[in-house]
Amino acid sequence: MWNCDWMTPFGSNMMFMGGGLFGGLLSFLMILAVIYLIYRLIRAFVPTQIAASDKSASLEILKTRYAEGKISEDEYQRMRDILVG
Known part of the structure; x- marks a missing residue:
């Protein structure tokens, strides 16, 4: 009834980090989005x-x-x- 497995805190049907149908692709896109946002923030604050x-x-x-x-x-x-x- 309850998932008590300590290795998978969100159960075995994780949507992120490789689980689910598009979990790997979604994780990759989220990582790219975070990298892009960090890049834009750095460019915004670095003097030209x-x-x-x-x-x-x-x-x-x-x-x-x-x-x-x-x-x-x-x-x-x-x-x-x-x-x-």
Whole structure:
């Protein structure tokens, strides 16, 4: 009547961790969802200063190339618009 097996606390018909018809697939999808949520939380709280420093470094290189006469004013304006957005 009551399941008293200490090895399977939820009985032998477990829905998660491999039991049941889709238990293994459901467990795998839940683990992927948790990993994805952790990844999104980390990305949300990590500053994006790396991208900003890359953009400013690229803009400095562009200014230097224009000052040295390696690119024309039209090329400079077009590239600067792309970098600044």
